Amino acid sequence: MTLRTTAIIAGALGLLMMIAGLIAQGMRPEHSVVTQATLDTPVVVLAPEVLALPELQRLAVTADGGVEAHAGRPVDAVAWLGEHSATYITGYESWDILTTRTASRITADVESPSPSASAEPTASAEPSPSASPSPSPDEAGADAPEEVYDYGSGDLWRQNWAGVDRVSVAVSAVPPGEYFVVNSVDGSNLGAIEISAERQVNDAWISPLTWIGAALTALGLLAVLSALVDLRPLQERVESWTTKRSRIATGEDVKPGSRRERRLAGSTLPDVDLDENDEKDHKDQSDEKDDKDEKGGQS
Amino acid sequence: MRRTVVAVTVAVLALAGCAAAPPVPGATPSLEAEAALTEPQAAAIIESTFAELSAADAAKDPELFAPRFAADAALVRGAEYTVAGKVAEAPVSVLPEQMQGIYVSRSETWPRMFAAVSEPPEGELTPVVYLWVQESVEQPYRLVAWAHMIPGAVLPAMPGQINGAEPLALGEEGIDPSPRKALEDYVEYLRQGADSELAAAFAPDSYSEQLFGARAALSKAAKGASGAYVDTVQPDFASTFALATSDGGALIFAPIEIASSFKVKDATLKLSARDAPLLQGTAKDTVTYNYRDFVVLSVPPPGQEELPGVVAAEHHLVSIKP
Numbered sequence: 001m002t003l004r005t006t007a008i009i010a011g012a013l014g015l016l017m018m019i020a021g022l023i024a025q026g027m028r029p030e031h032s033v034v035t036q037a038t039l040d041t042p043v044v045v046l047a048p049e050v051l052a053l054p055e056l057q058r059l060a061v062t063a064d065g066g067v068e069a070h071a072g073r074p075v076d077a078v079a080w081l082g083e084h085s086a087t088y089i090t091g092y093e094s095w096d097i098l099t100t101r102t103a104s105r106i107t108a109d110v111e112s113p114s115p116s117a118s119a120e121p122t123a124s125a126e127p128s129p130s131a132s133p134s135p136s137p138d139e140a141g142a143d144a145p146e147e148v149y150d151y152g153s154g155d156l157w158r159q160n161w162a163g164v165d166r167v168s169v170a171v172s173a174v175p176p177g178e179y180f181v182v183n184s185v186d187g188s189n190l191g192a193i194e195i196s197a198e199r200q201v202n203d204a205w206i207s208p209l210t211w212i213g214a215a216l217t218a219l220g221l222l223a224v225l226s227a228l229v230d231l232r233p234l235q236e237r238v239e240s241w242t243t244k245r246s247r248i249a250t251g252e253d254v255k256p257g258s259r260r261e262r263r264l265a266g267s268t269l270p271d272v273d274l275d276e277n278d279e280k281d282h283k284d285q286s287d288e289k290d291d292k293d294e295k296g297g298q299s
Numbered sequence: 300m301r302r303t304v305v306a307v308t309v310a311v312l313a314l315a316g317c318a319a320a321p322p323v324p325g326a327t328p329s330l331e332a333e334a335a336l337t338e339p340q341a342a343a344i345i346e347s348t349f350a351e352l353s354a355a356d357a358a359k360d361p362e363l364f365a366p367r368f369a370a371d372a373a374l375v376r377g378a379e380y381t382v383a384g385k386v387a388e389a390p391v392s393v394l395p396e397q398m399q400g401i402y403v404s405r406s407e408t409w410p411r412m413f414a415a416v417s418e419p420p421e422g423e424l425t426p427v428v429y430l431w432v433q434e435s436v437e438q439p440y441r442l443v444a445w446a447h448m449i450p451g452a453v454l455p456a457m458p459g460q461i462n463g464a465e466p467l468a469l470g471e472e473g474i475d476p477s478p479r480k481a482l483e484d485y486v487e488y489l490r491q492g493a494d495s496e497l498a499a500a501f502a503p504d505s506y507s508e509q510l511f512g513a514r515a516a517l518s519k520a521a522k523g524a525s526g527a528y529v530d531t532v533q534p535d536f537a538s539t540f541a542l543a544t545s546d547g548g549a550l551i552f553a554p555i556e557i558a559s560s561f562k563v564k565d566a567t568l569k570l571s572a573r574d575a576p577l578l579q580g581t582a583k584d585t586v587t588y589n590y591r592d593f594v595v596l597s598v599p600p601p602g603q604e605e606l607p608g609v610v611a612a613e614h615h616l617v618s619i620k621p
Binding site: 047048049050052053054055073074075076079080083090091092093094095151152153155156157158175176177178199200201202 | 319321322323324325326327328329330331332333335336337339340344407409433436437438439440
């Protein structure tokens, strides 16, 4: 397999990687997600273990009219909730669906918004929706005070928030361990709850995949182009240029004393008189032999 | 090629969906503050109470303080309005609304209470101890009693407002005497008088001394008219609360009902101008003064030689019946 073939294969893989990266980028889920649930009770509740989920950022509840939100001690909130129909948000089924539980409290009193069967003979200071004659529906709608449901004392709530048509509270504003309770002011059913969360998305691989794929694609594209385009004239020109450069390099202008001059002049090994040394060595060997002969005659 | 494209698409879609799974609720985090009321809650209740009291005082109308007043406090203030409406020299008692201490409990049941100690009012009066009670989760906290501190008395240190004081059952065995026993003995002491053997079981207090002094004077006056004077003292255990103090003792908040009957023979009693507005009917030879008193008893922790004693008490006249 040639280098060009390898590059083309890498380019093909790179193209697939780049396409995959771009599609993944387009399909990547958002980090912020808002999950909604419709409500059919006047009260919605989030227990402290749900509020403790680290992903939760903000809670918003919509209604047609005034909305009140409270934070309270669990034992107090549970006692209060025992008197009212409520929807409990218990967690997530998926990022798009909340799991809920509804506790309904059935009362026989339908006409009056007040759950207490008070027998006090004194006239109530609160406006009665049925007793006050209104001149026309339009005018009544503009001037009639908002009906207030009697939820009892609010002394048990540690914190309170209020809004019209919508109340929105940061989850961090509710102290750990406390219940979060929202109710409509007029006792009617709430609209919906929206829970904003910041979720973890495993998208760190998308950008590297895309860029590496792009680089490999470019490499493969070059390899393909090199196979399609005849480069021999270009190679010939390159060789000619190289030869020319070489010819210039073997010109006759040689600097005196330069390395090139010495190289052209040949070897510069020192001259050694080999004969003189040989005679001297031969003489030394003869003297040693005469000394040995004299020692042998005396013995 | 088609298979490759399909495979890549599926892989991309699978990878693109790599958002973390939705979280699952775990353990319930612990509360930062375990008290039944936080400081802002108590402050809001106090502010609301005195706002209603101010409006009611201005109109001398008990209906205006009804949402925040109940029980003995409503009766006492109503009686003060009655007297003040008839006697110019008898204004209603001044109740300071600035507090120097708030005692909350960590109670998880109802009824539950919190108490507050006011700043010293103007003049030579001592600070006032107030008691608020919430009867049920749907009811608001209502002021049910108040009493000035006994001169020289010291309230024991109480746990902070973060976790509140532990509510004690009246029969609490870790306290000696138990709150019930202490209250029973003190009420018996009030019945028997200064010569009672129980006098040695309690630190001296000006409340009992004044009660005994008045009893002696009125008994002497009744005897002079061939009559009799009788004090009937009854505790109200159902409305009595006890909190553990920081050092292991107890602070008992107890309403006490006292009926003082004055009877003479062959004569018609005439009430003072100050008392007459409270008379329900026509006085003849017998009148009974009904009081709704409030006593705060301090029981020291076990092992201390200090005696239980009254730290705040007040004698409130609410009605006179023939």
